[in-house]
Amino acid sequence: MEPCFLTAAEAASAMRAGTLTSEALIRSCIERIEERDPDVKAWLYVDKAKAIATARELDKRAPMGPLHGLPFGVKDMIDTADMPTTYNSPVFQGYQPARDAACVGVVRYSGAVILGKTDTVEFATAGRRAATRNPKNFAHTPGGSSSGSGAAVGDRQVQLAFGTQTGGSHIRPASFNGIYGLKPTWGSVSREGAKQYSNMLDTIGWYGRSVADLALVGSAFRLHDVGEVAMPDVAGLKVAWCRSPFWDQIEPAGEKALEMARDRLAKAGAKLIELTLPPAFDGMFEAQNTIMMAEGRASFLDVSLEFGDRLHADFHDRANNALGITPEKLIAAYNLAAECRRAFEALYADFDVVLTPASPGEAPEGSYNTGNHIFNAMWTLLHVPCLGIPCTTGPKGLPVGVQIVAPRYGDARLLALGEALAPVIDQETASYAAAA
Amino acid sequence: MEPCFLTAAEAASAMRAGTLTSEALIRSCIERIEERDPDVKAWLYVDKAKAIATARELDKRAPMGPLHGLPFGVKDMIDTADMPTTYNSPVFQGYQPARDAACVGVVRYSGAVILGKTDTVEFATAGRRAATRNPKNFAHTPGGSSSGSGAAVGDRQVQLAFGTQTGGSHIRPASFNGIYGLKPTWGSVSREGAKQYSNMLDTIGWYGRSVADLALVGSAFRLHDVGEVAMPDVAGLKVAWCRSPFWDQIEPAGEKALEMARDRLAKAGAKLIELTLPPAFDGMFEAQNTIMMAEGRASFLDVSLEFGDRLHADFHDRANNALGITPEKLIAAYNLAAECRRAFEALYADFDVVLTPASPGEAPEGSYNTGNHIFNAMWTLLHVPCLGIPCTTGPKGLPVGVQIVAPRYGDARLLALGEALAPVIDQETASYAAAA
Numbered sequence: 001m002e003p004c005f006l007t008a009a010e011a012a013s014a015m016r017a018g019t020l021t022s023e024a025l026i027r028s029c030i031e032r033i034e035e036r037d038p039d040v041k042a043w044l045y046v047d048k049a050k051a052i053a054t055a056r057e058l059d060k061r062a063p064m065g066p067l068h069g070l071p072f073g074v075k076d077m078i079d080t081a082d083m084p085t086t087y088n089s090p091v092f093q094g095y096q097p098a099r100d101a102a103c104v105g106v107v108r109y110s111g112a113v114i115l116g117k118t119d120t121v122e123f124a125t126a127g128r129r130a131a132t133r134n135p136k137n138f139a140h141t142p143g144g145s146s147s148g149s150g151a152a153v154g155d156r157q158v159q160l161a162f163g164t165q166t167g168g169s170h171i172r173p174a175s176f177n178g179i180y181g182l183k184p185t186w187g188s189v190s191r192e193g194a195k196q197y198s199n200m201l202d203t204i205g206w207y208g209r210s211v212a213d214l215a216l217v218g219s220a221f222r223l224h225d226v227g228e229v230a231m232p233d234v235a236g237l238k239v240a241w242c243r244s245p246f247w248d249q250i251e252p253a254g255e256k257a258l259e260m261a262r263d264r265l266a267k268a269g270a271k272l273i274e275l276t277l278p279p280a281f282d283g284m285f286e287a288q289n290t291i292m293m294a295e296g297r298a299s300f301l302d303v304s305l306e307f308g309d310r311l312h313a314d315f316h317d318r319a320n321n322a323l324g325i326t327p328e329k330l331i332a333a334y335n336l337a338a339e340c341r342r343a344f345e346a347l348y349a350d351f352d353v354v355l356t357p358a359s360p361g362e363a364p365e366g367s368y369n370t371g372n373h374i375f376n377a378m379w380t381l382l383h384v385p386c387l388g389i390p391c392t393t394g395p396k397g398l399p400v401g402v403q404i405v406a407p408r409y410g411d412a413r414l415l416a417l418g419e420a421l422a423p424v425i426d427q428e429t430a431s432y433a434a435a436a
Numbered sequence: 437m438e439p440c441f442l443t444a445a446e447a448a449s450a451m452r453a454g455t456l457t458s459e460a461l462i463r464s465c466i467e468r469i470e471e472r473d474p475d476v477k478a479w480l481y482v483d484k485a486k487a488i489a490t491a492r493e494l495d496k497r498a499p500m501g502p503l504h505g506l507p508f509g510v511k512d513m514i515d516t517a518d519m520p521t522t523y524n525s526p527v528f529q530g531y532q533p534a535r536d537a538a539c540v541g542v543v544r545y546s547g548a549v550i551l552g553k554t555d556t557v558e559f560a561t562a563g564r565r566a567a568t569r570n571p572k573n574f575a576h577t578p579g580g581s582s583s584g585s586g587a588a589v590g591d592r593q594v595q596l597a598f599g600t601q602t603g604g605s606h607i608r609p610a611s612f613n614g615i616y617g618l619k620p621t622w623g624s625v626s627r628e629g630a631k632q633y634s635n636m637l638d639t640i641g642w643y644g645r646s647v648a649d650l651a652l653v654g655s656a657f658r659l660h661d662v663g664e665v666a667m668p669d670v671a672g673l674k675v676a677w678c679r680s681p682f683w684d685q686i687e688p689a690g691e692k693a694l695e696m697a698r699d700r701l702a703k704a705g706a707k708l709i710e711l712t713l714p715p716a717f718d719g720m721f722e723a724q725n726t727i728m729m730a731e732g733r734a735s736f737l738d739v740s741l742e743f744g745d746r747l748h749a750d751f752h753d754r755a756n757n758a759l760g761i762t763p764e765k766l767i768a769a770y771n772l773a774a775e776c777r778r779a780f781e782a783l784y785a786d787f788d789v790v791l792t793p794a795s796p797g798e799a800p801e802g803s804y805n806t807g808n809h810i811f812n813a814m815w816t817l818l819h820v821p822c823l824g825i826p827c828t829t830g831p832k833g834l835p836v837g838v839q840i841v842a843p844r845y846g847d848a849r850l851l852a853l854g855e856a857l858a859p860v861i862d863q864e865t866a867s868y869a870a871a872a
Contacts, residue, residue, distance in 0.1 A: 098534040104631075105738035187635045190734040196538075196628045199635070222737065222755075224763055280611075298626040301658065302541030305501075319658075327660055327845030331781070334844075336775030345767070408770075409763030 003028040008070050008159035009092075009212035015069050020101050020435075022055035022069030026113055029071050033122035033157045041131045041139055044076050045083050053379050055111045059290035063111030066219045072107050073161030075149050076117035076126045080104055080191040083114070087195050088130060089122045089211045091307045100194025103162060103204050103221075110220035115158055116388070118148025121370060123195050124164050125296065127312035129367055134176060137397050140363040141152035143173030144370030146207075150177040153207040154399075160217060161207045165380055166197045166292055170205040170371025171403050174388030176363035176371065179208045180401030180422070182214040184411050186383035189221050198295040200334070201380050202287065211418040214387065218415060231419045232352070235269030239421075240351040242275040246281045246374045251361030253394030254375070259423045261391050261402045265355070268424045273351055280340055281378065287333035288377035293318060294325045294333075339379045344382055345407045353417045359405040360395035379403075385411040390429045399429070437819035441465035443537070444506050444595035446645035458491035458505030462549055464825060465507050471592045473872075475574055477567045478588035480512050481519050482552035490549045501546030504654045508543050509597030511585050512553035514640070515629040516540055516798075519550070523631050524566060525558045527743045537629025539598060539657075547565040548657035551594050554584025557806060559631050560600050561732065563748030565803055570612060572834050576799040579609030580806025586613040590630050597643045602633045602728055604795075604812025606641040607839050610824030611693075611794035612807065614835030614865050617856070618642045618650040621845050622819035625657050634731040636770070637724065637816050646856040653852055661848035667855045670707030671685045674787040675857075678711040681718045682810045687797030689830030694793050697827050697838045697861045701791070704860045709787055715812065716776055718830050721744045724813035729754060730761045730769075740841065773817045780818055781843045789853045794839040798830035815839075821847040823854045834867070 003025040014020035077087045079097035119130035121144040130147035134140040135155035146163030154177030163170040173367035181203040206217045216273030218226045241262045296318035304319035357375040390401045406414035450456035515522045515533035555566035557580040566583035570576040571591035578587035581600030590613030599606040610617030619641040642653045654662045677698045732754035740755035792810040800801045826837045842850035
């Protein structure tokens with residue numbers, strides 16, 4: 001098998017065993033990019049020569065950390081000291097940051113090879129969309145705003161990549177691209193050097209092709225207790241399956257994925273409990289939108305003043321509070337979020353993990369509409385870790401996933417649960433290489 | 437009077453009237469810096485030639501915004517595209533960011549002249565202290581971490597400067613330097629490009645020499661309703677004076693300041709009400725510390741990995757969670773903060789503004805101990821706007837201020853209240869130029 005088709009964990013294991021070099025792995029990913037990316041358009045920038053040179057150096061030295069020799073893609077609203085960072089904005093073409101974002105520094109000093117920058121919705125917010133196409137069907141979006149990262153990992157062009165989530169920008173593309181994604185607990189990964197949209201929401205996450213891949217990156221970020229929690233038995237696990245208060249927006253493919261995951265887990269011996277969230281949660285989608293838009297006011301003021309007419313109207317709208325959000329409404333949204341965070345954690349006494357949709361269904365057609373974040377926004381605002389798991393395909397043959405959710409700072413537990421649940425939920429994407 | 441002794445609002449008014457040029461103002465500040473800063477050591481970098489050239493250009497053109505032609509100092513943990521940014525860290529000497537921090541961009545595009553970078557506690561966190569000395573007595577600290585900005589504004593070297601507050605780094609130096617300071621509502625000013633310590637706490641603020649100075653900058657940042665709230669009459673205003681749950685740590689000079697401000701306001705016709713906060717607030721100092729230290733874990737992981745032994749142990753301690761803070765303890769702190777935010781706002785039904793200590797007393801001796809943030813940390817965690825007002829002097833002749841506090845997003849109301857209350861509270865610093 002070409003090394004590009006390995007998971008990150010498999011590749012790391014092969015490198016440790018001496019049967020694979022980082023250089024061979026990187027070269028395989030580059031070949032895949034050269035073959036596929038003219039159509040997929042996941043990348044805005046790839047530094048092939050530098051990646052190969054870095055891999056060669058890493059092959060000569062003792063392991064730097066858990067990501068030694070593994071390729072990493074960086075969503076292009078995250079700064080890199082050695083590659084341009086455009087935020088996919090016309091006003092930042094050719095912009096070269098002086099320093100890596102904190103998250104890039106962490107993976108680089110944990111041994112990762114930064115392969116390049118992936119396309120994104122402008123500032124991971126609005127304005128210009130990524131040019132990226134869904135690798136499974138070029139007429140469809142890969143989702144957004146982490147469009148390029150989701151597609152590149154899904155298309156086997158790279159094993160690992162950063163995404164970010166303010167509404168549903170990380171877990172939704174995981175669903176649309178048939179890959180694994182972790183949005184860790186808010187605050188557990190530094191956002192320094194990533195374009196800011198919303199203080200209370202912005203969260204950096206990563207994609208991989210297995211739960212073990214996600215755990216490798218989690219260990220680089222030293223998530224609380226990561227690697228210390230034993231994988232539980234599926235039999236007897238109490239899984240709360242939750243349609244969420246927004247079920248009226250589910251599509252047949254999303255419904256199929258949730259039911260299939262639920263039924264597969266039940267068949268494997270898990271105890272399935274239907275979870276209906278208390279009525280306060282009904283307001284969480286609107287609260288997330290209020291906070292995102294209101295906090296965007298401060299985030300885009302500098303570029304609004306600096307770039308004037310050259311900047312997309314979407315960002316002026318945020319800087320000018322075009323929605324007219326009042327402090328009273330914003331404060332009510334903050335208070336509701338705090339109340340629901342507490343309530344959600346109290347509910348956990350009755351089960352081990354929550355299973356819930358990752359997207360309404362398959363990826364929509366076209367590139368402007370990157371999909372609906374209705375099944376993500378509430379979880380982002382709750383600050384809880386979310387793990388996206390591939391599940392099935394929809395009527396167009398496109399992937400549809402689900403997500404599992406744990407309480408705040410339960411990332412390590414969520415990863416251990418994911419290790420147990422993923423083989424049961426994800427029975428269709430294992431043989432990707434053969435199908436590709 | 438030398439232009440450097442004018443307040444920002446007075447200078448802006450003189451420039452509008454054509455009796456002062458920006459160039460003359462900037463030259464006067466530079467002369468003051470040359471005369472005084474070899475002793476005060478407020479600045480790490482001043483670009484005199486560039487500031488004069490910028491001022492000349494601004495003198496030729498129509499006003500860019502509310503800060504047109506005014507000099508601005510930038511705490512050196514905030515990025516500037518045209519000046520080095522060292523974070524006062526040995527590992528960042530000579531570091532040159534590619535882009536202005538968002539807050540610098542906003543004041544620059546509002547017409548401010550960036551005069552230079554002011555000294556700070558390393559990363560505005562711990563490690564190395566600023567070399568800055570209190571301009572009123574060189575044997576004492578100016579406070580920290582916004583040491584240089586507080587001292588430079590206090591010493592009449594610049595009218596306006598940025599500080600930041602995670603614990604008490606902004607309002608405490610305002611007290612110690614006899615100046616005005618606004619810490620706006622958390623989230624209302626973008627922190628992008630400022631070194632991150634704590635997501636939930638970090639707040640950018642600014643210093644000036646009058647409430648009108650602070651309001652000018654507030655209008656550049658488009659704080660909600662700024663300029664729209666009429667100045668109230670002091671007579672009849674309901675002022676809740678609050679010793680806070682931490683009164684056992686007050687010093688005689690801090691007690692004198694609070695009582696003096698209270699008594700002056702009562703004499704001017706305000707209704708003084710003693711406010712005792714509910715018992716839940718007793719835990720807010722510890723909650724602030726828990727959140728700050730726990731969130732510092734993510735913030736310093738990249739520099740911990742990158743710089744190893746070259747980095748001060750204080751930052752490795754944070755990255756390694758040396759305090760062993762558990763998720764349970766952190767979550768309890770978040771939940772307490774949310775509960776107290778709500779409770780604090782409910783209390784406001786009974787009064788117009790809170791008056792409370794800004795520091796325990798005068799600035800301590802020496803440069804290592806930058807003072808205690810016991811009277812600031814709770815307010816930072818409450819996310820509420822705080823306005824520091826000079827009040828009196830202590831037994832060593834050093835300034836001691838107080839602060840007034842409003843509910844979240846009540847910044848404009850707080851500034852209007854400050855306009856009314858400051859002339860009553862601050863009866864001793866008006867004739868600075870004569871005394872200097």
